[in-house]
Amino acid sequence: MSAYILYYHRIYPASPAPDVTLDLFEWQMKYLKKRYTILSLDELLAYIDGKVKLDRPGVAITFDDGWFDNFVYAYPILKKYNIKATIFVSTGNIWDKRLVRKRIDEVADISILDRPLTVADGHLNALAGDRSQFLTWDELREMQESGLVSVQSHGVTHRKVFSDDKSSGILKEDSRWVYSSPLPGVALGEGIYPVKSGLVSRSFSPNVGSWESDEEMEKRIMGELAESRDRISTEIGVSPTHLCWPWGEYNELSIELAAKAGYSACYTTEAGTVTVDSDRMAIPRVSSSGGKMKFIKRGLVYSNSTLSRVYRLFSR
Secondary structure, eight states: OOEEEEEEOOEESSSSOSSEEHHHHHHHHHHHHHHSEEOOHHHHHHHHTTSOOOSSOEEEEEEEEOBTHIIIIIHHHHHHHTOOEEEEEOGGGSBOSOOOOOOGGGOSOGGGSOOOOOHHHHHHHHHTTOOTTBOBHHHHHHHHHTTSEEEEEOOSSOOEEEOOSSOOEEOOGGGHHHHHTTSTTOOTTOEEOOEEETTTSOOEETTTTEEOOHHHHHHHHHHHHHHHHHHHHHHHSSOOOEEEOGGGOOOHHHHHHHHHTTOOEEEOSOOOOBOTTOOTTSBOOEEOOSOHHHHHHHHHHHTSHHHHHHHHHHHO
């Protein structure tokens, strides 16, 4: 038997929604509970190491970034079905406010609860200083203390850097949030450059026309990995050992630095099956987006290593 990992971002109370709706999320959890062995990431690592045998296909549930709806809408469903999950948080975006918001299991009418913005708008708000679309540390502590949810690292800034000094065109509205992190205040129509995750690339500064050195890059990446680890440890009381690569981007250097920072497993957004002896520092995950039939198909394919290999071969 093999396993796979699902990744989520935002859970919306109802359609229309650019991501998974509450009804669909509950249906997914009920479906998985009946047909799969739900694994924590620590249990998944034990399986990779050959210490755990699966009697039926396994699946692990993960959420990226640390959005407030993970607590307000998703957490009550996880509790209802006793499902373990992991939230990878970008610590620099967590809302520094003493607050625990009402959840769907605490109100009679869920329409009174906040509706999530798009991922792009949520990040743009955070760059402008408004982090209310993200979880608070109080909410994260409550979930961690439940024993169902594990809080792990997604870095600090979740930012891109300019990775080339040759212009790639001008900024368009649909990509504004991606380019607002390497160049704060960038306006529509301004010149932009190719970008990569800040955890994998040297940074080019177009304002001064210079590159950071290899030493500066390594110090910056290592500093972010350590800062995220230490902040989670201080706030939650548990030092994270799992790291999710922002945008799924990683390279040999980032893997080396993650290991030095104390992370024993890292996760991508590359679809694939998790098997015994999978590379711990580049573990694949599968998107949760789409309708019910796509969700069922993905589970059948990616929880079976043979089907997964055949599917990838014919999907090229």
